[in-house]
Amino acid sequence: MRPALHIAPLLALPADIEELRIEAAGEGFRFVDKLITEWHSGTNRFAQAGEIFLGACRSDELIAIGGLNRDPYAGQAWIGRLRHLYVRKSERRSGVGSTLVRQLLRHAEGIFHLVRLRTGTREAAAFYVGLGFCPVQDKAATHVMLRRQSLGPSVQNLDLCSEGSSDLERRFASGGLSQLRANTRRIRT
Numbered sequence: 001m002r003p004a005l006h007i008a009p010l011l012a013l014p015a016d017i018e019e020l021r022i023e024a025a026g027e028g029f030r031f032v033d034k035l036i037t038e039w040h041s042g043t044n045r046f047a048q049a050g051e052i053f054l055g056a057c058r059s060d061e062l063i064a065i066g067g068l069n070r071d072p073y074a075g076q077a078w079i080g081r082l083r084h085l086y087v088r089k090s091e092r093r094s095g096v097g098s099t100l101v102r103q104l105l106r107h108a109e110g111i112f113h114l115v116r117l118r119t120g121t122r123e124a125a126a127f128y129v130g131l132g133f134c135p136v137q138d139k140a141a142t143h144v145m146l147r148r149q150s151l152g153p154s155v156q157n158l159d160l161c162s163e164g165s166s167d168l169e170r171r172f173a174s175g176g177l178s179q180l181r182a183n184t185r186r187i188r189t
């Protein structure tokens with residue numbers, strides 16, 4: 001039987017982040033390099049209000065990472081961004097990525113009403129859609145998820161994936177929460 005999976009917030013980068021970095025770079029993903037550079041320079045340590053960076057370990061070995069930032073491209077405190085999600089190849093397709101993202105989304109509740117991300121691969125896009133994210137056409141994001149629980153019953157029936165969702169995304173990305181609510185009402189009527 002496989003050793004249990006442990007997920008916990010990382011307040012410092014563990015030494016074996018280097019193994020993830022090498023593996024990710026070998027696959028053409030440079031975002032672990034970026035994570036390490038920005039962490040060491042202090043540019044991004046997932047330390048602003050509402051932010052978190054998680055590490056997943058098996059037998060004390062780091063096998064996956066993922067973080068939740070305040071979205072730096074949105075300029076709105078209520079928009080979060082999933083970043084730097086990476087699962088080691090040997091651990092894929094066994095639920096680790098989903099577990100990490102669900103934990104990050106739980107953390108976002110009540111803080112970020114919209115969570116966005118950008119991915120460049122078809123595989124990751126399928127993964128995020130499977131988790132309930134909607135594809136959008138936006139220069140800062142490829143997928144979004146509206147945290148309905150955070151907004152209350154007025155948006156329970158909103159289908160962000162339906163036609164027109166990217167219009168909605170564009171409109172509320174430049175506005176505030178009240179604008180999002182107003183847009184939502186307009187779309188539902």
Ligand SMILES: CC(C)(COP(=O)(O)OP(=O)(O)OC[C@H]1O[C@@H](n2cnc3c(N)ncnc32)[C@H](O)[C@@H]1OP(=O)(O)O)[C@@H](O)C(=O)NCCC(=O)NCCS
Pocket residue numbers: 029084085086087088091092093094095096097098099117118119120121122123124126127128130
């Ligand atoms: C994308 C990634 C995080 C998925 O992690 P994972 O632990 O393998 O994901 P899960 O096991 O939780 O997958 C859940 C579901 O997502 C979908 N999925 C996951 N990987 C997929 C793939 N390569 N192709 C198609 N669907 C995929 C499947 O529906 C899967 O369920 P199933 O295995 O029962 O079919 C992982 O492949 C990865 O780290 N890739 C490289 C880095 C990357 O692309 N990161 C995202 C950058 S934004």
